[in-house]
Amino acid sequence: MESSPAAGDAGAVLAQARTSTVQLGGWGRYPMVEGHEEWSEDLQGSTQGAALTRGLGRSYGDASLPACTRDRVVNSSLADRFITFDPDTGVLRAEAGCPLWRVNRVFLPRGWFTPVTPGTHYVTLGGMVAADVHGKSHHRDGCFGEHVTLLKLRVADGRIVECSDEAERDLFRATLGGMGLTGHILEVAFRLRRIPSPWIWQESERTPNFEATLSSLQAAKTWPFTVCWADFLNKGSRAGRGIVMKGRWAEPHEAPKAPPSFRRPVTVPFVFPNWFLQPWMVQVFNWLNYLKHGPRLRAGIIHPETFWYPLDTVQYWNRVYGRRGFTQYQCVLPVDGGWSRHRAVLELLQRHRAPVFLCVIKDCGAEGRGTLSFPKPGISYALDMPVAPSTQPLVDALNEFVIAEGGRVYLAKDAFTRAEHFRAMEPRLDAWERVRRTWDPQRRLRSAQSVRLFGDQP
Amino acid sequence: MKVVLLGATKGMGRALARLMAARGDQLFLLGRDLDDLQRSARDLEIIAGSGSIGAGYCDLLRPDSFSGALEQAATALDGFDTVVITAGLFATQEELEQDESARRDLLTADFTNTIQLCELARARLLARGGGTLCVFSSVAGERARKPVILYGAAKAGLSYYLEGLDHKFRAQGLRTVCVKPGFVRTGMTAGLKPPPFAGQPDDVARIVLKAIDRGRPEVYAPGIWRWIMLLIRSLPRGVMRRIEF
Numbered sequence: 001m002e003s004s005p006a007a008g009d010a011g012a013v014l015a016q017a018r019t020s021t022v023q024l025g026g027w028g029r030y031p032m033v034e035g036h037e038e039w040s041e042d043l044q045g046s047t048q049g050a051a052l053t054r055g056l057g058r059s060y061g062d063a064s065l066p067a068c069t070r071d072r073v074v075n076s077s078l079a080d081r082f083i084t085f086d087p088d089t090g091v092l093r094a095e096a097g098c099p100l101w102r103v104n105r106v107f108l109p110r111g112w113f114t115p116v117t118p119g120t121h122y123v124t125l126g127g128m129v130a131a132d133v134h135g136k137s138h139h140r141d142g143c144f145g146e147h148v149t150l151l152k153l154r155v156a157d158g159r160i161v162e163c164s165d166e167a168e169r170d171l172f173r174a175t176l177g178g179m180g181l182t183g184h185i186l187e188v189a190f191r192l193r194r195i196p197s198p199w200i201w202q203e204s205e206r207t208p209n210f211e212a213t214l215s216s217l218q219a220a221k222t223w224p225f226t227v228c229w230a231d232f233l234n235k236g237s238r239a240g241r242g243i244v245m246k247g248r249w250a251e252p253h254e255a256p257k258a259p260p261s262f263r264r265p266v267t268v269p270f271v272f273p274n275w276f277l278q279p280w281m282v283q284v285f286n287w288l289n290y291l292k293h294g295p296r297l298r299a300g301i302i303h304p305e306t307f308w309y310p311l312d313t314v315q316y317w318n319r320v321y322g323r324r325g326f327t328q329y330q331c332v333l334p335v336d337g338g339w340s341r342h343r344a345v346l347e348l349l350q351r352h353r354a355p356v357f358l359c360v361i362k363d364c365g366a367e368g369r370g371t372l373s374f375p376k377p378g379i380s381y382a383l384d385m386p387v388a389p390s391t392q393p394l395v396d397a398l399n400e401f402v403i404a405e406g407g408r409v410y411l412a413k414d415a416f417t418r419a420e421h422f423r424a425m426e427p428r429l430d431a432w433e434r435v436r437r438t439w440d441p442q443r444r445l446r447s448a449q450s451v452r453l454f455g456d457q458p
Numbered sequence: 459m460k461v462v463l464l465g466a467t468k469g470m471g472r473a474l475a476r477l478m479a480a481r482g483d484q485l486f487l488l489g490r491d492l493d494d495l496q497r498s499a500r501d502l503e504i505i506a507g508s509g510s511i512g513a514g515y516c517d518l519l520r521p522d523s524f525s526g527a528l529e530q531a532a533t534a535l536d537g538f539d540t541v542v543i544t545a546g547l548f549a550t551q552e553e554l555e556q557d558e559s560a561r562r563d564l565l566t567a568d569f570t571n572t573i574q575l576c577e578l579a580r581a582r583l584l585a586r587g588g589g590t591l592c593v594f595s596s597v598a599g600e601r602a603r604k605p606v607i608l609y610g611a612a613k614a615g616l617s618y619y620l621e622g623l624d625h626k627f628r629a630q631g632l633r634t635v636c637v638k639p640g641f642v643r644t645g646m647t648a649g650l651k652p653p654p655f656a657g658q659p660d661d662v663a664r665i666v667l668k669a670i671d672r673g674r675p676e677v678y679a680p681g682i683w684r685w686i687m688l689l690i691r692s693l694p695r696g697v698m699r700r701i702e703f
Contacts, residue, residue, distance in 0.1 A: 022651070039648035041468050078468075078645050081501035106480075106505055 021069060027318050028060040029271075030325025030387045030415055033448060035066040035073055043079035043095060047154045047184035050074045052447050054180075055097060055124030059131060060328045061415030062448035063179050068458040071446070074184065076126050082106075083187065091149055093189035096126030103192075108304065109259045112192040113249075116144040119360070121309050126185040131412035132177030132373040136225040136247070136308075138380075139365040143373050145176030148190045153183030156440035160186070165369070174435035176370030179411050181445050181454075182436055197255035200225075200307040202247045203299040206290060210240025210346055211339045214379065217363055218335070220246045225307075226363055231286040232349060232356035232383065233279060240346050242361070243293050247307055260303050267315040274322035277386065282357045321386050326357075329395060330382040330410040331402045332364050332375060341405055342379065348401060349383070352394045358384040371432040374410040382413070392416055399425070411449065422453050459590075460538040462531040464488040464516055464575070465545030467498040469644035470594065473663035474542065479506040486531040486538065488516035489545070516575075518545055518567040524575045528582060539589040540670065541579040543572060546594065548646050554608045561608060568612035573619050580623065580632060588631020592670050593620055597638045597678065600687045604702055624675040633673035637666050640683030653703075655682050 025032040037054075040046040047053060051071035054064035066073045076097035083093040090112060092103065101121035103114060118133040127133075132145040141147075150164045151172060161183065163172040175182045203223075207213040213230055220226045223246040230242035311317060318326065333342060349356060360382040364375040385391065395416035402409060408425040409417055423429055433454070436443075446456040459478070466475035466487050478485060479502040487502075489495045495513035502511050512534040516527035531538055547564045554561045576591060583589035598606040599613030620636040628634070641647060642657045657680040669677035678684040693701075 039643075039645055041472075041645050078648075081497055082504040083497070083500060085504045110507065 024054075024065050024073070025057070025325070026060050026062060026064055026415070027058050028326050028328065028387070028413075028415060029318055029321070029323070030327060031062055031065070031448070032325070033062075033065050034069045035071070036069070037073050037075050039075045039078055041078045043074065043076050043097060043184075044154065044160070044186050046074045047186065048158060050184065051445060052180060053096070053126065053184045055127040056099060056122050058118075058120055058123050058127065060413040061411075062452065063131070063412055063414070064127075065448040067446045067448055067451045067456060076124055076185075079186075080124075084189075090192040090194065091189055092192055093150070093187060094125055096129075096185040096188055097124050098188075099124055100128065104304075105262055107192055108195075108198045111195055111198070113195045113198075113304075114144075115141045115147045115191070115193045117308055119309065120312050121305075122312060125188040125190070126180075129176060129185055129188055130178065130180040131410075132368065132370040133412070134362075134364070134375050134380075136227045136362065138375055139221055139226065139363040140224055142365060143176070143368040143370060143375060144190070145370045145373060146368050147193075148176065148188060150187075150189040151175055151185060152187035154186055155183040156442070156444040170435045171439060173369050174371045174432050176368070177373035177411075178371070178432065178436075179447065179449060181447065181450055182439055183445065195249045197250045197252050198259050198304055199250040199255040199301050200247045200304050201250040201254060201300070202245060202302045202307055203297060204243055204245045204293065205297045206241070206243045206293045206295065208241050209237055210343060213240055213242045213244065213361065214339055214342060216244040217361060217379070220244060221363065224248045228361040229289070230359045230361055231290060232346065232354075232359040233283050233286055235350075239350070240343075241290060242359075243290070245307075247302075250301055255301060260305070263303075263305055263313065265313050265315045268317055268319045271319045272322050274324045274386075276322060277320055277357070279355050279357075282355075325387045326384055327387055327391060327395075327415050328382055328384050328413040329398060329416075330374075330380060330413040331398065331407050332378045332380040332410075333402065333405050333407040334376070334378040337405065345381065345398070345401065348397060349394075352390065352397065354383070354394055355385055355388075356383045357386070358382075371428055371435065372411070372426070374408065374412070376408065378407065380410075382410075396421070411453075414449070414453075417453065419453050419455060459483040459540050460486075460535040461540040461542060462486050462488060462528065462535070462538050462579075463542045463544070464518075464527075465543060465594075466502075467491070467494045469544070469646060470639065470642060470659045470662050470666070471542070471544030472498065473659035474544065474666055475502055476505050477663050477667050479503075479511070482506065484509070484535055485511050486534050487511065487513040488527050488531065489513070490515065490517040490520075518547070518571050518575070519563060521571050521574050524571075524578050528578055532582065537586060539583070539586070540592065541583065541590070542592045542670075543575065543579075544594045546572070548609060550650075551605050551607055551609070564609065565612050568609070569615045572616055576619070576623070580627065583632055584627065584630055588633070590633045590635060590670055590673065591620075591623070592635040592637065592666065594637045594639065595620065597640050597683050597687050600638070601691050601693075601698070603690070603698070621675070628675075634675055635666075635669050635673070636676050637669070638676065638678050638683065638687075640678065640680060640686065642679075655680065655686065 021034045024035045053074045079095040079097035132143045225247040228244045362380045399421040450456040465471040499511040514530040547567045595617040596613040598610035599617045624634040662679040665679040
């Protein structure tokens with residue numbers, strides 16, 4: 001018998017055995033696997049003996065999916081309480097399932113914000129640690145892990161361990177970007193930052209071609225936040241044209257007096273048919289988006305959610321891609337070779353006729369503390385593409401190019417990279433695997449991704 | 459408002475308490491796990507931004523704990539005007555059919571003892587001239603259905619009682635709010651396959667808070683369940699015997 005003070009009501013439920021498996025997928029809805037997902041407010045209790053913890057499922061590929069149907073996956077998102085907040089230091093400690101949107105809604109109006117946010121606020125703090133997420137501020141503020149002060153983990157042998165840069169440093173650093181494979185993340189403490197106002201001052205300009213886009217993004221390094229949207233479906237000299245956005249927190253005298261009201265998103269209610277989203281529709285959208293901006297520099301105050309989380313205005317937008325699912329290929333390439341090496345990516349995509357429906361380009365700063373964290377100095381490309389039989393050869397070709405250029409791919413997005421490719425682009429993998437061997441010699445913690453990339457047994 | 463909550467550590471109760479804390483209501487938490495109550499109290503204090511939130515022991519299976527718990531809450535809040543009960547037990551029909559003690563516990567907690575607690579709360583609220591008593595029943599109490607016969611029977615009795623309170627005491631200032639949630643994704647429904655129109659605790663909490671503020675005697679959450687249950691109530695017996703929900 002389950003005791004459930006204040007729980008949801010199952011009176012309306014269809015008769016179902018509680019042990020039934022469900023279809024689990026990441027944000028890209030590819031791959032989908034059968035698995036047991038366990039939900040509980042008691043994260044510390046439920047992670048005992050579990051193979052993996054997942055949060056809101058916003059990693060795109062197979063990072064949050066079980067290695068096999070037998071494995072127990074714990075969903076952390078009901079464990080979402082704040083634990084302590086110190087207004088002197090800005091350090092907030094919370095249960096790992098706490099979503100970033102809850103942090104924002106409580107602390108943004110009080111003049112605090114996370115120094116690093118990904119492009120969606122529907123992520124848990126545990127997920128932000130596991131992927132060591134980065135955002136528009138990476139060239140200045142690094143990854144989320146740079147601002148984490150303490151983690152509480154349940155490691156593979158069942159012990160509860162607190163780690164930080166002072167205590168169990170190897171474990172701490174291997175957990176930042178460790179995709180949840182070094183221990184179940186139970187609690188996260190990190191430092192919020194004071195902001196002058198909750199509004200954003202944004203300036204944006206459109207750029208007529210790929211080189212102009214990259215140069216403009218590089219020139220914007222003095223801004224705290226930069227990001228760029230680019231049109232990779234266009235041909236010829238217009239390929240790679242885009243809009244570069246630069247932002248900073250507005251000063252109190254610039255900002256509206258009222259705090260920003262939070263928005264309720266609209267929801268895509270069902271999974272669209274596969275044929276719905278066609279390249280020509282995205283081409284039209286890209287043209288309109290580019291033309292709508294106009295040729296002149298635009299500047300002004302905008303809503304913080306519009307700036308940080310433009311895609312969150314539509315819940316479950318991933319359903320538009322249909323049952324085939326989609327993948328986001330994200331890689332970082334060094335800039336020292338000049339833009340011609342970057343244009344080679346664009347040309348490779350065009351040779352493969354890759355349907356890049358969305359391309360986001362970001363500036364990456366120095367490598368951070370996380371042993372396996374994605375960013376390194378260079379330019380990061382995030383390319384959304386529907387999954388098709390041609391996806392695997394395309395990803396293989398891109399990865400071979402990335403290896404030759406000294407770049408790497410982002411595990412939180414990945415569903416297609418081959419183990420040998422990942423090892424070739426990741427010289428730090430040995431160091432990370434050493435830490436993992438120390439804490440989990442039997443590889444009890446595992447995921448579909450760790451089977452694919454690290455040779456774990458399913 | 460000065461609110462006493464039983465069941466605010468989890469699920470819809472947690473979501474409702476957060477909305478109340480965010481707008482500055484004074485809260486006192488009741489429950490049976492004092493450590494867990496303290497964790498929720500700290501969470502709510504951070505959301506509220508100021509003030510402290512107390513907690514006390516109360517267990518739906520221990521009716522002797524009720525009176526002391528309400529007294530403790532009244533002392534801490536210097537009197538309260540609202541009582542919210544979201545706590546309850548749940549188990550599937552199969553589990554309840556097989557396990558006699560689980561069956562006794564569920565029927566006792568969700569019907570007898572919830573009503574015993576409501577009676578004490580009613581007396582206290584009426585003594586101070588009125589107030590709000592908000593209790594979570596269920597759409598399971600609307601029509602007997604195969605997967606929720608025992609749970610539904612307890613909730614049907616509870617809904618009946620709450621309607622009676624509204625009839626008799628509304629004129630004296632007691633506002634009874636009977637909440638009838640449909641399927642909501644929480645720890646209680648974990649592992650059950652969500653039907654169409656499954657709700658989220660935060661959405662339910664917003665609907666319930668509005669109902670409390672307006673003193674609506676009955677509220678379905680999410681709202682679509684009012685129409686779903688209207689349909690199910692109108693199905694003939696012959697159909698109910700055949701279908702599995």
